Amino acid sequence: MIIDSQRITLDTKSEHVHGHGVGDHLYVHKHSIVHDLPAQVKVVAAIGFIFIVVLTPVHAVWAFALYLTMMFIVVGLAKLHFPLVLRRMLIEIPFVIFAVLMPFFGSAPRIEVLGISLSEAGLWAAFGILAKGTIGVITSVTLAATTRARDLLQGLEAIRVPAVLIQIATFMLRYSAVVTNDLARMKVARESRGFSATGIKHWKVLAHSAGALFIRSYERGERVHLAMLARGYNGTIIDLYKPIVVRRDWLIALVLPVLAIAIMMIAWVTL
Amino acid sequence: MHMPDGLINAQVSIGAAVIAAGAITVGLKKSKGTLDSQTAPLAGLVAVFIFAFQMMNFPVAAGTSGHLMGGALASILVGPYVAILVMTVVVSLQALVFADGGLSALGLNLLNMGIVSIVVSTILFAGLMKLLPKTRISIIGVSATVAFISVLASAGAFVFEYSLGGNATYNIASVLISVMSVHVLIGIGEAIITGLTIGAILATRADLVYGARKFLPAHNLLIKESVVA
Numbered sequence: 001m002i003i004d005s006q007r008i009t010l011d012t013k014s015e016h017v018h019g020h021g022v023g024d025h026l027y028v029h030k031h032s033i034v035h036d037l038p039a040q041v042k043v044v045a046a047i048g049f050i051f052i053v054v055l056t057p058v059h060a061v062w063a064f065a066l067y068l069t070m071m072f073i074v075v076g077l078a079k080l081h082f083p084l085v086l087r088r089m090l091i092e093i094p095f096v097i098f099a100v101l102m103p104f105f106g107s108a109p110r111i112e113v114l115g116i117s118l119s120e121a122g123l124w125a126a127f128g129i130l131a132k133g134t135i136g137v138i139t140s141v142t143l144a145a146t147t148r149a150r151d152l153l154q155g156l157e158a159i160r161v162p163a164v165l166i167q168i169a170t171f172m173l174r175y176s177a178v179v180t181n182d183l184a185r186m187k188v189a190r191e192s193r194g195f196s197a198t199g200i201k202h203w204k205v206l207a208h209s210a211g212a213l214f215i216r217s218y219e220r221g222e223r224v225h226l227a228m229l230a231r232g233y234n235g236t237i238i239d240l241y242k243p244i245v246v247r248r249d250w251l252i253a254l255v256l257p258v259l260a261i262a263i264m265m266i267a268w269v270t271l
Numbered sequence: 272m273h274m275p276d277g278l279i280n281a282q283v284s285i286g287a288a289v290i291a292a293g294a295i296t297v298g299l300k301k302s303k304g305t306l307d308s309q310t311a312p313l314a315g316l317v318a319v320f321i322f323a324f325q326m327m328n329f330p331v332a333a334g335t336s337g338h339l340m341g342g343a344l345a346s347i348l349v350g351p352y353v354a355i356l357v358m359t360v361v362v363s364l365q366a367l368v369f370a371d372g373g374l375s376a377l378g379l380n381l382l383n384m385g386i387v388s389i390v391v392s393t394i395l396f397a398g399l400m401k402l403l404p405k406t407r408i409s410i411i412g413v414s415a416t417v418a419f420i421s422v423l424a425s426a427g428a429f430v431f432e433y434s435l436g437g438n439a440t441y442n443i444a445s446v447l448i449s450v451m452s453v454h455v456l457i458g459i460g461e462a463i464i465t466g467l468t469i470g471a472i473l474a475t476r477a478d479l480v481y482g483a484r485k486f487l488p489a490h491n492l493l494i495k496e497s498v499v500a
Contacts, residue, residue: 119440136376137275141370172364
């Protein structure tokens with residue numbers, strides 16, 4: 001592990017930081033209206049939107065087309081590259097297989113498509129899972145790509161998520177790189193002793209690594225805690241930077257779920 | 272497996288979220304007594320560990336892969352209440368920061384991978400340890416057994432949710448058979464890795480294993496009254 005001391009700089013002048021912080025695996029730094037919205041506003045809008053999508057009847061195909069268009073507009077406003085969003089959507093594949101197989105096994109009535117007998121109910125259910133799942137993944141990816149992990153946690157704290165959970169999450173993100181490096185060093189150490197994992201017979205060695213990793217992580221946790229106590233930690237973390245939320249932020253973000261509610265209501269009425 | 276949006280209907284998703292929120296509240300209350308303000312840094316590092324543990328993927332039939340869950344491991348290592356907080360943070364961050372698992376299915380994923388597996392493994396661990404001799408070998412064996420059953424319990428919870436509000440046309444019996452057969456394989460992997468990991472930790476720092484603390488002899492610091500010349 002090489003530590004590049006040139007890259008460690010103290011940025012005390014501005015809040016505006018370029019590049020990636022801890023836990024920002026999916027974060028894509030851009031300047032856009034979506035990036036600028038406070039994190040909690042985006043989380044509430046995204047969760048609200050997804051629940052409305054899930055509540056929409058599957059037979060209203062046009063409604064899902066509109067939802068998808070809305071998310072494409074959001075992705076466009078966020079200046080994200082579509083290939084990147086598509087690549088992250090691959091996470092959905094096991095469920096795509098689950099959905100695609102459904103029409104072949106579903107019950108009657110069956111309809112003929114290209115000479116293959118398919119279940120009508122199965123087709124609709126498969127469409128529903130694919131449509132809702134896809135819109136859900138695009139929403140999650142857009143949220144993750146436009147929100148820094150640090151901002152997300154501050155935002156969640158502002159909407160009354162218990163402080164202990166926020167602190168655990170903060171430590172998790174803060175130390176994930178440290179623990180990953182620990183893991184990498186252990187891998188190098190194993191391999192320099194001539195080890196390569198080829199099968200079940202090597203699980204014991206890997207489990208020993210996992211055990212050692214736990215002990216290292218736990219002991220690091222103890223050390224960090226003691227160091228924090230020495231600096232006056234009493235269970236609360238004072239944050240000097242508080243994101244400011246104005247009503248305009250809410251108005252912009254809530255356009256998405258409010259439009260979706262209108263679409264869902266029309267879908268139910270016209271069904 | 273992290274469920275996506277739309278697989279289970281909104282009513283059941285919200286119900287699961289309410290149950291999960293209740294369990295998290297209990298976890299928050301009870302963990303205060305056991306760890307005080309230590310909860311945050313320690314639980315945070317345990318969360319990183321579980322997160323790394325979950326990244327161990329192994330291929331299961333038909334192009335899908337299963338990953339380890341870590342619920343049983345967490346509950347044996349740090350106790351059920353801190354484990355609930357740890358799993359909550361891990362699963363929530365996976366949904367919010369890594370886009371893994373649907374946002375509307377967060378309650379379901381928290382319930383299946385966190386709460387169900389923690390509750391099942393805690394009860395089972397305590398019950399089995401009552402029956403067996405209090406040795407290192409039986410702690411390891413019980414950990415592995417508990418890990419195996421906790422994975423099946425998570426899968427069972429999914430099948431139950433599916434039967435209540437699944438948006439699919441597969442009948443319950445075939446879902447039960449296919450989900451369970453996949454999770455038997457995942458469970459075996461989880462059992463072996465959990466048992467071996469607990470064994471490795473017991474060998475060096477047995478005092479760190481919450482589940483074993485009661486059973487293993489305490490190594491107290493021995494201060495002799497006089498030094499024999």
